[in-house]
Amino acid sequence: MDYRSSGVDIQAGNNAVELIKPSVAKTFTSGVFNKLGGFAAGFKIPLSEYKNPILVSCTDGVGTKLKLALELGKIDTLGIDLVAMCANDLICMGAKPLFFLDYIACHKLIPSQIKEIVDGMVSGCLQAGCALIGGEMAEMNDLYREGDFDLAGFCVGIVEEEKIIDGSKIEPGHFVYGLSSSGLHSNGFSLVRKVMTSKICEEAGFDRHELLTPTLIYVKEVLDLIEKESSITGIAHITGGGLAENIKRILPKHVNAHLKLNSWVINDVFKMIQDIGGVAESEMFNVFNMGIGMVMVSSKKLKTKKGFFELGTIESGNQNVLFS
Secondary structure, eight states, X not given: OOTTTTTOOHHHHHHHHHHHHHHHHTTOOTTBOOOTTSSSOOBOOOGGGOSSEEEEEEEEOOTTHHHHHHHHTOOTTHHHHHHHHHHHHHXXXXXXXXXXXXXEEESSXXXXXXXXXXXXXXXXXXXXXXXXXXXXXXXXXXXXOTTOEEEEXXXXXXXXXXXXXXXXXXXXXOEEEEEEOSSSTTSOHHHHHHHSOHHHHHHHTOXXXXXXXXXXXXXXXXXXXXXXXXXXXXXEEOOTTHHHHHHHTTOOTTEEEEEOGGGSOXXXXXXXXXXXXXXXXXXHHHHSOTTEEEEEEESSOOOOBTXXXXXXXXXXXXXXXXXX
């Protein structure tokens, strides 16, 4: 007996590391203090740019979107989704992403597959402006079924203490804005896979690959707006739980958010899921982002543009999100 015959191929892991090194290096910023393949990674905090720096961290995955990607044989954008789910959470505190790490667990480690996944992460990190400084690949053939794998991501960012955005300054009279989503992003896929089956999509003339459209990364757009407008009092990443649940997370107890349903464009994919699956509208809004991937609250009116909508206002209340 040896390790390989028991299901773990150490050489395949080494080969995968060598394959991903060139692309990962593209994400390295001036703060990176390591070479890929070491036991740990270092990052120099840019203290000269901050008076009272606060490190912000988060972790996430991409859920059962993985199952659909494997079924369709298209995994190249999953890495973008992974970075997006973490980096988009991070910027809700007004933080700038610094670095990202990943964890890949699989039945069998296939170097070319790992490279495809990591190349997606590289693309995501370049969009988010952060460095991919490390990760882990675990081959566990008795825990994962043949062909299966799972992903987790971890992101760390930085923000000036006095510039932290946590929703505590949201008051009645403030305005609610939304940035459009690219579609489903990475939430609700347990329901999506039940409704949008291969047969159903074929009959409807719908390309199932559109369901894998990667999650938008809002880092640059949000940070630019924060820099330009000192009026931003709250930011919410619209993920599982939809608009109501995620906006509620940033509302003080004495206010409500009142959103106007006709104020933004709902992607066609949501209408298709609702119609085909006979899903109640309330359930759609409870599961999906419904066309809005990021919400921002401002103490003053902002100029809207394509993909940036005025959704409603903040009013006195008891921490509810209302629609009309």
